[in-house]
Amino acid sequence: DTEVTQTPKHLVMGMTNKKSLKCEQHMGHRAMYWYKQKAKKPPELMFVYSYEKLSINESVPSRFSPECPNSSLLNLHLHALQPEDSALYLCASSPSRGAKNIQYFGAGTRLSVL
Amino acid sequence: AQTVTQSQPEMSVQEAETVTLSCTYDTSESNYYLFWYKQPPSRQMILVIRQEAYKQQNATENRFSVNFQKAAKSFSLKISDSQLGDTAMYFCAFSMEYGNKLVFGAGTILRVKS
Numbered sequence: 020d021t022e023v024t025q026t027p028k029h030l031v032m033g034m035t036n037k038k039s040l041k042c043e044q045h046m047g048h049r050a051m052y053w054y055k056q057k058a059k060k061p062p063e064l065m066f067v068y069s070y071e072k073l074s075i076n077e078s079v080p081s082r083f084s085p086e087c088p089n090s091s092l093l094n095l096h097l098h099a100l101q102p103e104d105s106a107l108y109l110c111a112s113s114p115s116r117g118a119k120n121i122q123y124f125g126a127g128t129r130l131s132v133l
Numbered sequence: 134a135q136t137v138t139q140s141q142p143e144m145s146v147q148e149a150e151t152v153t154l155s156c157t158y159d160t161s162e163s164n165y166y167l168f169w170y171k172q173p174p175s176r177q178m179i180l181v182i183r184q185e186a187y188k189q190q191n192a193t194e195n196r197f198s199v200n201f202q203k204a205a206k207s208f209s210l211k212i213s214d215s216q217l218g219d220t221a222m223y224f225c226a227f228s229m230e231y232g233n234k235l236v237f238g239a240g241t242i243l244r245v246k247s
Contacts, residue, residue, distance in 0.1 A: 061237030124178035
């Protein structure tokens, strides 16, 4: 099973709302990632968790707050977003850090900020 | 810093024919990994093929093969016997040996026509 599950598939929120994106994997992977992808553009790395600790933050604005409650679950908490934050948010996981470890992606959450 | 360039924004191919997607990269590292990911309209990024830079032999996966030219820093993807299900955005990506940041190219939209 190489499945990374993301919920919800679609999310519409206002600029004053608070919402969360969820990502789950049951492959025993110890590294998990959040990416942001605009239409017809490549994914941009936002955060990396390794062994449930935040190891990379690509200077992401504080209105995005990641959380890794356990090794299977990764959340992205959203607050006071801007319309330009509308995008596809992809989660990925890999067995551990290092390029030998292939990243497996979820199908993403399509976020619209009104 | 590493960069990845895909010079073909869009390509089309007839079903059952062969198509080659181009990718060049720039790095001063001697060992690294190169990837081709596919993103169909369903949005999920799927690994197509992976190449380790220290391996001379070109990677192959069924109908997919690469032409890896390390000196030229070129990593093209050949798709043989193209199928309608191959229609997708294809991203070339680079990762350092002990890193887990994927550097993506801009992508190539491939359309397979019947």
